[in-house]
Every structure is written in C-alpha cells, then in structure tokens.
Amino acid sequence: MLENFCYKHKGAFLQTLHPVAALTYLAALLLRPLIFNHPLYLVGILLASLLAAVVSDALGEWFSYFTVGLWMAALVLFLNPLLCQSGETVLLSLPSLPLIGRRFFTLEALCYGAAMGIRLLGVITAFALYNTLVHPDKVTGLLSRFAWKSALVVSMSTRMIPALARDLAAAREVQQMRGVDFSSGNLRQRLQKYGWLLELLLVSSLEGSLQTAEAMQARAFGCGPRSHYRHELVRPRDYLCFLSGLFALLLSVYARVRGYSAFSFYPKLAQPAAGNIVLFWFLMLMFCLLFPSILAWGWQRWPFLRSRI
C-alpha cells in the first residue's frame, strides 16, 4: 500500500530538474486551474499536465490519481446543480422535499459543476505530477536552508515511515501467530485489537527514538553550522524550466487581472466563442507550460540537445 504513491526514480528529464525549477513549473500548473474558470484554459491545463506525465513515464501514477479525481469531479458535477439554484435554463425540476424544499437542475449550474470538476482534476493532476517528479528529500533539502529544524523533523519522520510500517506488519503477524484474528469481531473488538498493536508500536518506537537521539548527539547535533551531504546541480535545463514556469505564473496572474480568462456562467452561459485576445493569451500560456515537456522530448531524442542542457 505504501508503495502506490511514493516517488520512484525513473531517470526522466523532469525528475532530474533542480527542485526550485520543478516546483516553479508545478506551481504554475497548480495556480492556473485555481485562478481561471474559462473552460478552454481549464482543459488546456489538464492536457499540459497529461503531456508532462507522458514524457516522464508517469502515466500509471497520473492515471491512479486521475481515477480518484474523476470520482470527486463527478461528485462536484452532480452536487453543484443540486445545491445551487441559480441559472435560467431549467433542465429538470425535482418534487418538493421536506426541509430543503423544491429543487431545480439548471444547465448553468451543471456547466459550472463540470468546469469545477475539471478544475478539481487539474489541481489533483498537478499534485500527481508533484508526487512523481519531485523526490521528497529534494524538497526537505531545499526547506532546510530556511527552516532546518522543521525540515529535519519532516525528513526523519518520512524516512521512518516505511520502517515503522514494516514493524507494524511484523507485530501484526506475531499477534496472528498467537491466535489474534484481526478480521473477526465487531467494530469495538477490532479497534481493541488494533489498539494493542498501536500501543506495542508506541512503546518500542519511543525506545528507538532515544537511540536516534544518542546517534544524533554522537554526530554533534546542534554544534556549529549545519553540514550537507548532497549538493544539487544547477544546469541550463533548470534555468529554462524555471523561466518558463515563472513566465507562466506571471502571465496567468496578468491574464486573470486583465480579465482575459473570465467566463460567466450565471445567470446565463456566456458565448463559448473565443475571441482573438483570449486565444492569444491561451496560446502564450500553453507554450510556457508545454515548453518543459517539449524540452524533455528533445532530451530523449536528440543527443546534441542532451549534451547541451
């Protein structure tokens, strides 16, 4: 279960980026669905993140997120018209129900729900890419420059999770050998059985934490400035991806402030025809978001480019 979503290094181009470049690019992917509600932009962002997943060989992980996101998006799609009674085009009117009264399904609310569903998918796939592209150690390494205590706690805790999960499984097996059946009994009995496991794990891991503290003390924890084991390289690819991410962020904010990406759903849907200016900004933004994926494709196919970046 623990291996499903955790980072796996596949040597893809986007995985080799410096964390600052990767995070800027991902921030651009994340910010855009949050601040835009024009359907064209929302679909474009989803396609950009799909392409990034394809070039990083992360389609499997992307898809498992996508299916979870799809359920949530479907929930939003159907909940929104049920909850929201605005809009002029009534598609369906439900009989009067106690407490909540009469409900109408309107086309506008349904479309808004669909747009919000795509927005949710955009946000979730941006996080899916984050999970598959950025090693947790790189992020904590970056954080340790500003907040080393928090970063230390986070990295120690993340490192210990697989070990503790193994301990938990081992303790569970020992209990099973002694005749404890974890799948039988009512909820209270089951919770009690898991509770014993938890208590066992707590006592043993607290003792372990003292040993960790001793090891840290022996390595001169807290004396003098922090030492580093690893230094991240900054290569031309990092500058390129960082700049394209930064441009995407700035252009998105500019387009949002100037209203190029605005789309009104209520009380009646706006005309779907995209004006020249909307199309121009859309293409500019898409280029910025697709640039790292194009670079990744070139990096795979063209040895000269590979040697240069």
Next chain:
Amino acid sequence: MPVRTLNRLARIAAAVLLTAGVLALASWQLRFILQHWAVFALLLLLAALVLFFIHFEKSTLSSREVGLISILATLAAVSRVPFAALPSIQPTTFLTIVSGYVFGAQAGFMVGAVGALGSNFFLGQGPWTPFQMLFWGLAGASAGALGKYFPDVSRVGMTIFSASWGFLFGWLMNLFFVVCFIEPLTWSSILLAYAASFLFDCMHAFGNVCFYLLLGPSVIKVLQRFKAKITYTESQVPG
C-alpha cells in the same frame, strides 16, 4: 535599560507596525479583498501554518525532542494505513491529541502537521495536505493548551474533547471544499454539503472516542513516563 527589554520592545513595535500596515492595506483595498475573500482566507490559513512552523524554528530543541517529535509524527502517519479501509476512523487524531496533551502545544502541533505531511508522501499529496497539516496541528496544539490549563482533566472531559475534534476536523475540511468548489454560496447549499459529510464526521468522532476510551489512559501513562525519563536531570548537592 537591559538589552532583553529593548529587544522585546523592538519586537512589539515591529508587530504593531506590521499589523497597522496590514490593516491600512486592507482598508485601502477592502472592496478587492471582499471580492476575492476566498483567496485571502486561504492565504490567511496558510500564513497561520507558516507562523506555527516559524515558532518551532525559533525554539531551542534538543536531539531527544527532535527524535521524540519525529517518532510520534511517524506513528501518527503509519497508523493511518491499517485503518484506511474504515472510512474516517483513524487513530491519527487520537495520537496527536494525546501527544499534545502530554508534551505541550508545540510538540502536539508538530506531530499533527508532520504526521499529515509525511503520510501523504505515501498516500498521495493533494490540495488537502496543507489543510490536514493545519487542522491536525491545531488539534494537537489545542490539546497542549488543555493539558497546560487543565492538567487534571477528567476522563469525560477528554472524551468530549476528542469527540469534538472529530466533528471540528471534518467541518473545517469541508470549509475548503465548499469555498473552492460551490458557487454561489447560500446557507442552504452549505447546510446540504455539511449534511452530506455528517456520517463521516460522526464516524471520525466515534473513532476518536473509542480510541480514547480503549487506549487513552494507558497511552497517556506511557507518554508521561517517557517525558519524565527524557527530562530527568541529576543535580549534585554540594558537601
């Protein structure tokens, strides 16, 4: 005037100036802020999260405390896994609350926040991560305040506290969903969204109460013993 008092005065002055600056900015652009209140509310929440972490950075920390906080956070994170099949029943809230109760607000916050972040590296990071970090952290921090001001809180009091965090956590997490994805917001739509999650919130509260009643006193005893162990010092009596 001693340097320490001067430092403190300078800090208070800086805080007052900052607040005045923010208030001036807010009143100047009040309309803009009210128009985009969801974004500003989100920023405020994230700022609260960052402030908690800044406070942790400023504190003096021994290797034992680092080890203790990380192992408790790890335990809170790992304990999410075997219960993933039971919706909303997770001992994470329970572990965060007892950690905060015994080791104080700061440790409680860190256990909740780091537990949420660490477990999501394996269960999947998402837009929910910062909110889980903040709200689980707050559960731990409030338990720390409870332990500080009511050190002899009764079993009934602690049970009510655990149950209320079960509901509160769900309600606060709903807030993020409702604000980001439902428009226009009306009382009836908010009520319906909360009614939809009521069963899950009840399960969460029920789980917290069960864990506390089944394990609470013994786990608190173990943690208190461990606290005595790591804070134990020997002083030499002269002569």
